Amino acid sequence: MARQVLQGIPVSTGVALGKAFFLNRGRSRNIPRHNIPxxxxxxxxxxxxxxxxxxxxxxxxxxxxxxxxxxxxxxxxxxxxxxxxxxxxxxxxxxxxxxxxxxxxxxxxxxxxxxxxxxxxxxxxxxxxxxxxxxxxxxxxxxxxLGESGNNLHSITTRIILLAHDLSPADTVELEVGKIMAFATVTGGKTSHTGILARAMQIPAIVGVADLEETIRDGEVIIIDGLQGRIIIDPDEEELAGFTDLKYQFEQYQAGINRSSHLPAETIDGYRVKVFANIELLEEVSSVLGNGGEGVGLYRTEYSYLNRVKLPDEEQLLEEYQDLASIMFPGKVVLRTLDVGADKFMHHFGGLDEANPALGLRGVRFCLHHADLFRVQLRAILRASLHENISLMFPMVSGLGELRQIKAVFNSVQMELKKQGLKYNPEMPVGMMIELPSAMITADILATEVDFFSIGTNDLIQYSLGIDRTNSYVSYLYQPLHPALVRMIKYVVDAGHRAGIEVSICGEMAADPYCIPVLMGMHVDCLSMNPQAMPVIKHIVRQATMEECKTLLKEVLASKTVGRNNKLVKDSIFRRHPNELMFYSSLLDEGY
Structure with missing residues (x-):
């Protein structure tokens, strides 16, 4: 039996077996603190x-x-x-x-x-x-x-599993890629750069591993289980044999779905759904293209504002959006305007005394409150729209009045550019996210005002069920297949289609294998997700039939409890797609 098992957050799938190598273990970070004369x-x-x-x-x-x-x-x-x-x-x-x-x-x-x-x-x-x-x-x-020396990567002579307190982008430049079998770090979350790099390199990675440095010895044999987010330390022969077999099975399966990842997501009976990616960094585009993504369904523009102390200007934003559109062309790129709250810009605008920031000045409310900031971003997006594959999307719209306020600012910016002789695409599609119950209930009205809907299921679920999924006391209530949620989503899809506009899903439900048949049965037009999830989701779609999906949806809509719905979809998925659940369920359930 293994000496110990550590748990972390899986950010790149796969299994690796090898010897541990620590990057700069023992480097002092005891910051001297004293007053000076x-x-x-x-x-x-x-x-x-x-x-x-x-x-x-x-x-x-x-x-x-x-x-x-x-x-x-x-x-x-x-x-x-x-x-x-x-x-x-x-x-x-x-x-x-x-x-x-x-x-x-x-x-x-x-x-x-x-x-x-x-x-x-x-x-x-x-x-x-x-x-x-x-x-x-x-x-x-x-x-x-502190007068510390650089990293110790030069001492790597064989293939190793790289462990570190953290792994900076600059550290990775000195990596000999062929010698790294997997990553594990103490710090980091689901969107850390370690995960982005590991997915690009197609090697397993786990982050957020407490006691990593204290528990594992340099040179010790370990197993990185990127499927379940575990590190098995000093495994016995039986464990080594079992994980060696699992590694082989996963690599064979992965190679198979990767070979077909560029095929369209089309059911056996000919229904096709677009598969797009949710990203926030330009360096993720390679993963989008490599995993068969047809476009970017959600580009989170917030990072451009939060990786620097000084706010970006119009030219900096324009360059970023043009680069993204150019790399992805002719694939569609949906730029979501700033989806932030006042709490994120306190050092620029001063703090607000908000008892509940989640229900306060955030999303389009923040942009309307800080119109100058909003106009700069809109000018950059409009000017970048000359690439003709860019669409614009507004987040957290509560209703028609708010939507028309936003569109008035947008129209004003268009007129401003026109007067200055600056070109833009006047036909750029403009859409909105459905993530508030008020927007869902009035979807039939809102659908006549925009070119597309994107349902943000993460917030829609939280606001509708009144729960914070990061709160351990109530996270069990975060149920995507709650009867109310299924009916809400279907209502929005139907309202959008009656108005002749496309409807996409860009929340975690889009990458959840349990939800795919239900969403397909609703005839959603697009699924937008983390790039790594795309091959397996496309594979699931290609093995399904719309007849089965519609039958399952009908059963789910007739069900009265979330427990019954979960059983219905799990039975269906286990029957049709056992491999996907074996290799991906933990990662996909976490939103990847």
Whole structure:
């Protein structure tokens, strides 16, 4: 039996067996904290300025050495360079040194803590996890302040499983890709860069593993189970044999569905559904294309605002949107306007005293409140629309009045561009997300005002059932197949189709194998999901028939309880798709 089993978050599927290698284990991160006399203030300020300059020069040098196989991930390093070039973090550090007489290391820590306080209040996990970028950048500066050497990747001579407290984008540049079998880190969440990199490299990865550094010895044989998010330490012969067999089965299955991932998602009896991706970073596009994605159904534009202290200007946003549209062309790209709350921009606009930010100034409400910020983004999106594969989508619209307010701003921006002689595509499709019960109930009215609907099932479920799925006391109530939710979604799909517009699903239900037959039975037009889920979901669709899906939907609609619905769909899926559930159920149930 294994010496121990550690649990983490699976972010890239697969199984790996090998020896553990720690990146920089034992590197000191005990930040010295002391007050300095007046006479040392200027020298400490010089130290922190020099450390920022050294970190910047180091990243710029690394940027020039990005290997071809990781080239598309260099944009993360670009964002880290921008953070170092932005004066706000440095100035905040210097202010603490000057005002509170702190040593340089402590001043930097305090400046980072201020930013962390803002990010910790963010409800959206995708955005909240971006604080990791700030920590990585600050960590590189601290490394120079503390006089620490670089990483120890040069000592890798054989194929290993790479373990680390964290793995920065810059660290990955020095990886010899052929020698890395899997990743595991202490920090990180579902959207961490470690997961993005691992999925691009098609190797297993687990993040958020507590006690990783304290429990595993360098050179110890371990198993990375990227299907269930486990690390098996010092497995016995029976466990090694079992996981070796599982690894072979998974790789054979994966190779099979990958070979067919570029085929359309079309049922046996000829019904075709589009399969798009939800992404937030340009470097994820390679995964979209590699996994057979037909387009980007949801591009979360928030990251462009939250990976820097200074807000991006119109030209920076334009370049980003043009790059995305160009790479994906002719595939469709749906840009969702800022879906953030006031809590995310406190350092720009000042904090608000909101008892419940989730029900406060967020989404389009925030954009309408800060119209100048909104107009800058709309100008960039409109100018990028000349690529003709761009669509625009508004989040968290509560009803017709709010939608018309947004469209009035949008129309005003169009007129402004026209007067300035700046070109845009006047036929760019404009849609909205259905994620509030009020929008769902009035879907028939809203459908006459937009070109498409995208149902954000994550928020729709939470707002409709009155639960926070991150709250351990009530997370069990987060049930996508609740009779009320199934009826709501069908009502929106039917309302959209009656008005002649497309309806897509862009929440986690789109990547849930249990929900696919039910959604197919409703005749949804598009499923948008994490890129890694696309091959298996397309495979499920190709094995189904619309007749079966419609029959299952009819049974689900007639059911009175969520328990009955779960049994109906699970029986159907187990009967039709046993392999998908064996290899993917834990990962897909987590939203991938």
């Amino acid at each position: 007046d006479r040392d203030v200027s020298s400490e300020i010089q130290r922190v300025e020099q450390a920022f300059a050294q970190a910047l020069a180091e990243l710029e040098d690394i940027q020039l050495r990005v290997p071809a196989e990781l080239l598309e991930h260099a944009r993360i390093i670009d964002s880290h360079i921008m953070m170092l070039q932005d004066p706000k973090l440095l100035e905040s550090s210097k202010d603490y040194i000057q005002r509170m007489h702190l040593n340089a290391e402590w001043g930097l820590e305090k400046a980072v803590a201020d930013i962390e306080a803002v990010f910790h209040s963010i409800e959206d996990s995708y955005i909240r996890e971006r604080i990791q970028d700030v920590r990585l950048v600050a960590g590189r500066v601290q490394q120079h302040l």
